[in-house]
Structures are given as C-alpha cells and as structure tokens.
Amino acid sequence: MTDLSEAPHGQGAPTTRGRAADFWRRYVRNRSAVAGLVILLTVIAMAALAPLLYPADPFSLAGRPMSPPMTGQFLLGSDTLGRDIAAGMAHGARTSLLIGVVATLVAVGLGVLMGGLAGYYGGWIDDVLMRLTEVFQTIPSFIFAILLVAVLTPSIVNIIIAIAVVSWPALARLVRGEFLSMRNREFVQANVVMGMADWRIILVQILPNCLSPIIVAASLLVATAILIESGLSFLGLGDPNVMSWGFQVGAGRTVLRRAWWIVTFPGLAIMLTVLAINLVGEGLNDALNPRLRERAS
Amino acid sequence: MSGPLLDIRGLHVALPPGSDRAFAVEDVSFTVGEGEIVCVVGESGSGKSLTARAVMGLLPEPKVRASAGRIDFEGRDLLTLPPSERRALRGERLSMIFQEPMTALNPLMTVGRQIEEVLIVHAAKLTAAQRREKILALLDEVRLPDPPRMAASFPHQLSGGQRQRAMIAMALILDPKLLVADEPTTALDVTTQAQILRLIAELQARHGAGVMFITHDFGVVAEIAHRIVVMQHGRVVEAGTADSVLNRPAAPYTRALIAAIPSLTPAPRRPATSARTALRVTGLGKTYRMGGGLFSAARAVHAAKAVSFELKRGETMGIVGESGSGKTTVARCLVRLLKPDAGSIDLDGVDLAPLSRGALRPYRKRVQMVFQDPFASLNPRRTIGDILAEGPIVHGLAPAKARARARDLLGLVGLDPKVAERYPHEFSGGQRQRVGIARALALEPEVLVADEPVSALDVSVQAQVLRLIADIRERLGLSIVFITHDLRVAAQVCDRVAVMHRGEVVEQGVTAEVFAAPRHAYTRELFASVPGRDWIAPALDAPDGAAAQ
Numbered sequence: 042m043t044d045l046s047e048a049p050h051g052q053g054a055p056t057t058r059g060r061a062a063d064f065w066r067r068y069v070r071n072r073s074a075v076a077g078l079v080i081l082l083t084v085i086a087m088a089a090l091a092p093l094l095y096p097a098d099p100f101s102l103a104g105r106p107m108s109p110p111m112t113g114q115f116l117l118g119s120d121t122l123g124r125d126i127a128a129g130m131a132h133g134a135r136t137s138l139l140i141g142v143v144a145t146l147v148a149v150g151l152g153v154l155m156g157g158l159a160g161y162y163g164g165w166i167d168d169v170l171m172r173l174t175e176v177f178q179t180i181p182s183f184i185f186a187i188l189l190v191a192v193l194t195p196s197i198v199n200i201i202i203a204i205a206v207v208s209w210p211a212l213a214r215l216v217r218g219e220f221l222s223m224r225n226r227e228f229v230q231a232n233v234v235m236g237m238a239d240w241r242i243i244l245v246q247i248l249p250n251c252l253s254p255i256i257v258a259a260s261l262l263v264a265t266a267i268l269i270e271s272g273l274s275f276l277g278l279g280d281p282n283v284m285s286w287g288f289q290v291g292a293g294r295t296v297l298r299r300a301w302w303i304v305t306f307p308g309l310a311i312m313l314t315v316l317a318i319n320l321v322g323e324g325l326n327d328a329l330n331p332r333l334r335e336r337a338s
Numbered sequence: 339m340s341g342p343l344l345d346i347r348g349l350h351v352a353l354p355p356g357s358d359r360a361f362a363v364e365d366v367s368f369t370v371g372e373g374e375i376v377c378v379v380g381e382s383g384s385g386k387s388l389t390a391r392a393v394m395g396l397l398p399e400p401k402v403r404a405s406a407g408r409i410d411f412e413g414r415d416l417l418t419l420p421p422s423e424r425r426a427l428r429g430e431r432l433s434m435i436f437q438e439p440m441t442a443l444n445p446l447m448t449v450g451r452q453i454e455e456v457l458i459v460h461a462a463k464l465t466a467a468q469r470r471e472k473i474l475a476l477l478d479e480v481r482l483p484d485p486p487r488m489a490a491s492f493p494h495q496l497s498g499g500q501r502q503r504a505m506i507a508m509a510l511i512l513d514p515k516l517l518v519a520d521e522p523t524t525a526l527d528v529t530t531q532a533q534i535l536r537l538i539a540e541l542q543a544r545h546g547a548g549v550m551f552i553t554h555d556f557g558v559v560a561e562i563a564h565r566i567v568v569m570q571h572g573r574v575v576e577a578g579t580a581d582s583v584l585n586r587p588a589a590p591y592t593r594a595l596i597a598a599i600p601s602l603t604p605a606p607r608r609p610a611t612s613a614r615t616a617l618r619v620t621g622l623g624k625t626y627r628m629g630g631g632l633f634s635a636a637r638a639v640h641a642a643k644a645v646s647f648e649l650k651r652g653e654t655m656g657i658v659g660e661s662g663s664g665k666t667t668v669a670r671c672l673v674r675l676l677k678p679d680a681g682s683i684d685l686d687g688v689d690l691a692p693l694s695r696g697a698l699r700p701y702r703k704r705v706q707m708v709f710q711d712p713f714a715s716l717n718p719r720r721t722i723g724d725i726l727a728e729g730p731i732v733h734g735l736a737p738a739k740a741r742a743r744a745r746d747l748l749g750l751v752g753l754d755p756k757v758a759e760r761y762p763h764e765f766s767g768g769q770r771q772r773v774g775i776a777r778a779l780a781l782e783p784e785v786l787v788a789d790e791p792v793s794a795l796d797v798s799v800q801a802q803v804l805r806l807i808a809d810i811r812e813r814l815g816l817s818i819v820f821i822t823h824d825l826r827v828a829a830q831v832c833d834r835v836a837v838m839h840r841g842e843v844v845e846q847g848v849t850a851e852v853f854a855a856p857r858h859a860y861t862r863e864l865f866a867s868v869p870g871r872d873w874i875a876p877a878l879d880a881p882d883g884a885a886a887q
Contacts, residue, residue, distance in 0.1 A: 228716055232728070234702060235781065249719045
C-alpha cells in the first residue's frame with residue numbers, strides 16, 4: 042500500500058509565520074495597493090502624532106484669520122476665524138479614523154450576526170431577517186444617516202451608531218450568501234452528524250472560511266464610513282466639540298474664492314484617505330482570494 | 339492517404355515553472371487510424387486529458403503549452419499550423435465531446451441554434467432551410483426523440499443523456515475525420531452510459547471516423563476500444579490492441595490497475611455471525627416540495643417511498659441505484675441530516691425518525707457518516723488533529739484525551755500519527771478519505787453510513803480504501819450501510835444489497851443471489867448496463883498496491 046507511505050505534499054505544515062509571509066508576498070504584487078498602504082500609514086501616523094505636533098486645541102484661535110499657506114506660523118494657512126488648518130487636519134485624522142474603524146466594527150458585528158443566522162438556518166428565520174434587511178436597504182443611506190443624527194443629536198457616539206445602522210445590510214447580505222454556500226458543504230454536515238452545537242458550527246467551522254470576503258468588504262466599509270462622517274460634518278451635523286475634515290470643508294466653503302486653501306487641504310485629505318483605503322481593500326482582495334484573481338485575469 | 343489519421347510523436351506538454359513536475363505529458367507517441375477507436379486510459383494526473391487538449395489546440399496557453407514533438411493530422415503538423423488554419427480544421431475535420439454536457443453547452447441558446455452555429459461558421463454555403471434539415475436528420479441519428487422539439491429546447495430542459503446526445507450531434511454535424519472524446523460518459527448513469535457508448539461505437543462505424551477516447555474506466559475500455567494506450571504520470575506505459583492489453587497486460591502498472599478493478603462476481607461471504615439487528619428501517623418516506631408560492635400548488639417529488647430494510651450487526655448493506663433513485667436521501671435520513679416524513683429508523687429500540695434536533699443529540703454518535711467528496715468533507719481551515727478531536731470533545735471528552743485518540747485513529751486508518759498537525763490541502767484524495775473515515779470512527783459508532791465513499795477516487799486508491807473499510811468493519815464489529823452507484827464495488831463490499839429506483843426499493847437480498855439471478859426488470863437492466871461486463875479480468879499476480887507507485 043504505497044498510498045500510506047506517500048508523504049504529504051509541500052514542505053511540512055505551514056506555520057502562522059509562513060502563511061503571513063505568503064500573504065505579504067501576494068499583497069506586494071499589487072503596486073497600487075502598496076501605494077495605498079503607504080498613504081494610509083501616513084494618515085495613521087499623522088493622527089497618532091497630532092497631540093505632539095499640535096498640543097493646543099485645534100479650535101483655538103492661533104493667529105491672523107485667512108492667512109495663506111506658508112505664511113507666519115501656519116504651514117497650511119488659517120481659516121476665517123484664525124484657526125490653524127494643519128492642526129485641524131491632524132486632529133481631524135483622529136476623528137475620521139476613529140469613526141471609520143469603530144462604525145465598521147459595529148456594522149460587521151451586526152452584519153455577521155444577521156447574515157450568519159439567516160444563511161445558516163434558512164427558512165422563516167432567513168425570511169424575517171432578510172425582509173428586515175431590505176427595509177433598511179430601501180432608504181438611501183446618507184439621508185437615513187442624516188435623519189438618525191438629527192433625531193439622536195450630533196455626538197460622536199450617535200454618528201457612529203448612524204453610520205453602523207446604514208452600513209450593516211450590505212454586509213449581512215454578503216455573509217448570508219457565504220453561509221448559504223458553506224451550509225451544505227460536506228464538512229459542515231459532518232459536524233452536524235457529529236452532534237456539534239449550532240453556535241459552534243457557525244463560529245468555529247463556517248465563519249473562519251468566510252473571513253476573506255468579510256475582511257475585504259469591511260476595509261471598503263471604512264472608506265464609506267469616513268465619507269459619510271465627512272458629509273455629516275460638512276452639513277453641520279458633526280460633533281461640535283470634535284475637529285473633523287468635513288467640518289473644515291464646511292466652514293471654508295463660503296470663502297472658497299478668497300481663501301482656497303481652507304477647503305482644499307482637508308478635501309484632499311478626505312480624497313486621499315478614501316482612495317488609499319480602497320486600494321488597500323483591493324490589495325487585500327488579491328491577497329486573500331488569489332484564485333478569484335487568477336480566474337479573472 | 340496511407341499513413342494513420344493522427345500521429346502523435348514525442349509530444350511534450352510543459353507545465354509552468356514551480357509545478358510539481360516539469361512536464362504534464364512527456365514523450366508521448368501513438369497513432370489513431372481511420373475508423374479506429376483508441377482508448378487512452380489513465381488515472382487522474384496521468385496527462386490523458388492534456389494530450390487530448392493538445393490535439394484540439396485547447397491547452398491553457400501560454401502557461402501550459404506543447405513544448406516539443408509533433409501532432410500530425412492527415413500528414414500536417416497541427417502544432418506548427420497558424421491559428422487560423424487550425425481553427426478551420428477544428429469542428430470541420432476534428433471535433434471534441436466534453437465530459438460535462440451541462441457546462442459544455444451554452445445555457446442561453448437552444449440546442450438547435452448551437453448546432454446551427456457550427457454550420458454557419460464552417461459551411462457558409464448552406465441555406466437556413468438546408469441547415470435545419472441537416473440538424474433534424476442528425477438529431478434523429480443520435481436518437482433524440484422528437485427532433486424538432488429537441489432542437490427548440492434549451493440545455494436545461496434535457497436530461498443528462500439527452501444533452502450528451504446533443505453534444506455528439508454537434509460534434510458530428512460536419513462529419514469530422516477525428517473525434518476526440520474526453521470522458522464523455524463519466525458524468526452519466528450506468529444505463530445512460532451504456533446507451534451512449536453503443537451510440538458512439540455505432541456512429542463511428544457508420545461515419546468511419548477515428549476516435550480518441552479518453553477514460554479512466556477499464557470497463558468502458560473493454561466495451562468499445564480497438565486499441566489501448568495506458569498512461570501514467572504523463573508517459574505512455576503500454577500500448578497495444580484491446581485484446582492484448584486487457585487480457586495479457588505486460589507493464590506492471592497496467593497489471594496493477596487491472597488487478598485493482600473490483601470484479602463483478604460477488605466475493606464469497608462468511609455467514610452472518612450475529613442475528614442481532616443493528617438498525618431496522620421501516621416504511622421510510624421523504625417528499626420534497628418544490629416551487630409553489632402563494633398562488634401555485636407545490637410540486638411534490640417522492641425522493642424515498644416506503645423504504646424498508648434491516649441491517650444486522652457486523653453486516654454491510656449495500657444500497658445501489660442511479661442518480662435520482664433516492665439512495666442519498668435515504669443515507670441522509672439515516673444520519674438525520676434530513677427529517678423523514680414517514681416511517682421509523684429503529685436503532686436498538688430507539689426510533690430516530692421523529693426525534694427533534696435536541697433529543698437526537700445523545701444518539702448522534704451512534705450513527706456516523708463517511709462522505710463522498712474527500713475535498714469538500716474536511717474543513718480547510720482546521721488541522722487533521724482538530725478535525726478528528728472535534729467530535730469526542732463535543733461529546734464531553736477532555737481535549738488532551740481527544741487529541742491522543744485522534745493520533746490512534748490516524749494509525750488505525752493507515753496514516754502516520756504525525757500528520758495530525760497538517761492541514762487537509764496537503765493530502766491526496768485517498769488520504770483525505772482515510773481522514774474522513776477516521777473522523778466517523780472517532781465517536782465509536784455502531785452504524786456507519788458511507789455515501790459513495792470511493793466514487794471520487796482513482797481505481798487503485800479505491801481498492802485500498804475499500805480494503806480499509808472491510809478491515810475496520812472486521813476489527814470493530816461495525817455495521818455499514820454502503821451507498822454506491824457502482825455495481826462492481828457493491829459486489830465486493832456488500833453482504834446484502836437493496837436496489838433503488840425512483841425512490842423505491844425494487845429488490846433486495848443476499849448479494850450473490852441478487853447478482854446471480856436478478857428478479858426485477860430494472861435490476862436486470864442495471865446489470866446489463868455495467869460496462870465491460872463480458873470481460874473477465876485475467877487473474878494477475880500483480881504485487882499488492884503497485885498501482886499507486
């Protein structure tokens with residue numbers, strides 16, 4: 042029986058480190074994803090260093106209003122009330138990233154829960170949960186977010202809640218699809234025959250096999266969340282005590298022709314960050330779902 | 339023309355760098371003459387399909403390409419022809435039948451339209467009326483009932499056998515000189531397979547075309563081959579006339595392959611050692627309701643109807659039948675992946691059929707299942723050790739003990755206990771199936787339900803896994819319900835068999851008796867369809883397991 046002595050393929054069990062190296066190798070093959078990662082790391086560094094670079098409150102009046110960039114003590118100029126734009130952007134990065142990440146985590150948690158239950162159990166549970174999801178999906182998400190913040194009063198927690206509430210349905214649909222296809226795989230059925238509890242099958246057996254698409258979708262969700270937050274602040278629905286990019290753009294829009302720098306730099310920051318996150322998401326997709334990529338090319 | 343129709347000489351097909359071997363096909367030479375059926379036989383990975391694709395110019399270039407050698411067709415080397423000339427040859431002079439007729443036909447086009455497409459491309463002179471006449475005549479020739487209706491049907495409206503007939507019609511429409519058939523009957527049921535094989539042989543004789551027939555099944559080979567080419571690891575190991583290769587094989591690999599084919603004559607059985615019943619199934623029924631909404635009535639499909647049988651301790655009960663016969667539904671009801679609508683499943687005095695999910699849990703471990711697809715039945719994200727320890731841990735065994743037991747189980751199924759740290763993708767199909775069996779054994783079941791456990795495996799590996807199952811049954815005193823479509827396997831493994839047809843058991847009894855004198859008409863048809871039933875493999879003294887080398 043030669044089959045018995047036949048050595049398993051490959052050079053031994055893949056260690057966690059080996060897998061990480063493999064993942065990284067596939068990621069760096071996508072050049073634009075690397076560029077996105079560099080931009081994103083810069084934004085993160087800016088957010089992390091904000092209290093050191095600009096220890097003062099970004100709302101404080103720092104000097105002459107409407108100073109152009111590179112004049113006086115202002116690197117990127119000052120706004121209509123004499124607030125330092127560079128300081129505002131550094132602190133705004135903290136807000137944007139915080140809201141983007143936390144809102145996404147909440148949305149992913151909700152989406153996985155709803156989609157997982159609907160996909161695993163099917164039947165009436167699926168029907169009820171998916172109809173509920175559709176109710177959320179019928180309302181345009183940005184308008185829904187405005188409505189929620191207006192009702193709940195603008196504060197950072199409420200903005201996160203609003204963004205999470207409008208973002209989870211798409212994830213729930215994705216997770217449901219993944220669970221549906223996994224549900225009838227033989228290894229899941231083997232676990233059922235074994236008498237394994239449902240929660241264990243969902244969390245330990247199926248979920249790890251669905252992680253790749255969830256991670257990719259979540260990374261793109263962070264970008265959307267940042268955009269929604271900027272939009273809300275632009276409309277004056279941001280937390281009044283927290284500096285944010287959207288607020289800066291909104292504050293400068295009336296003087297766009299006299300002081301272009303007030304809206305331009307925060308606007309660029311929003312654009313670059315969202316672009317960078319999208320590129321990273323695409324890179325993650327290539328690295329996590331290599332087979333899909335090969336099939337497409 | 340005097341030379342052979344197709345002359346392959348020294349063909350090499352290179353694989354992309356970094357593959358486990360440099361060439362998928364290495365130095366392959368053989369010929370196909372006019373009016374000759376040449377069977378290319380081999381197990382998975384032997385390079386037989388790539389050879390066929392190289393002939394058709396369907397290699398996934400540039401990653402996989404024919405790097406050396408010649409393929410002469412009617413005296414011209416196909417490999418050096420410009421793509422446009424090659425395209426003109428394809429379809430007109432050489433054509434191909436694929437394995438899976440559902441994916442090989444365009445689902446959005448009617449069958450008639452797809453065949454017409456070939457004519458539009460290659461025979462532009464014909465008028466629409468002439469084309470239609472030709473198509474209908476051909477559909478009639480491949481014996482599709484009611485050709486006008488068939489021509490207007492979409493692929494999904496046809497049965498598997500009808501689709502394959504339509505594919506054959508498409509391949510034959512221009513009267514090609516060479517027909518390349520890549521496992522054309524593998525996806526079909528035995529009775530349909532027998533009809534398609536007969537059709538191919540008949541059409542080939544009438545049209546006088548050469549046929550290159552790719553298959554892994556020696557039964558099919560015995561049925562239709564004139565000459566045989568045996569391939570292994572990309573090389574030809576033996577070639578010759580059907581009679582010499584089948585009855586006097588010379589190469590050790592061929593001998594081992596032929597020795598691994600289960601015989602259709604049931605193996606002698608020891609009398610049942612115990613009279614105790616392990617499992618008694620009475621009047622089991624399962625009906626699927628399809629479609630049906632608010633305003634339309636649901637269509638009911640009786641997947642299983644009043645199925646009754648009794649499984650004695652230490653016995654193997656075979657359930658044989660074609661796809662759609664309900665055998666898998668019965669298996670899933672036994673392990674309660676499905677809830678039967680009617681009947682009882684009596685396991686030592688406990689009726690499993692009506693129990694709820696919760697009430698069932700303590701009994702789950704007593705009936706375990708071995709699945710068909712070794713690639714889908716193991717969670718790719720868990721190590722072999724985790725997969726084997728999961729069940730016992732769920733049933734309350736301490737994790738450390740469960741892991742120790744997992745290692746013992748690996749030894750029991752003939753794997754090195756050290757592989758417990760590895761992931762499923764590192765193993766071959768046969769090895770994975772061993773893990774699947776070990777997982778089922780981890781809970782120390784009394785009854786094992788095996789749903790086509792060897793159907794996805796190569797014949798040499800299949801023989802080893804069957805031997806393992808038989809060996810484990812002896813050692814552990816298991817009772818096994820063995821689901822299979824392969825009568826050869828059933829003959830070797832089962833003490834008793836039940837034949838299922840359209841959800842009903844039409845005949846059951848002791849294997850030897852059923853095989854010797856089938857009583858029901860359907861059983862007789864089934865036996866008559868087994869490919870190569872007239873060929874009795876020569877008794878060979880091939881060393882045990884040499885086939886897997």
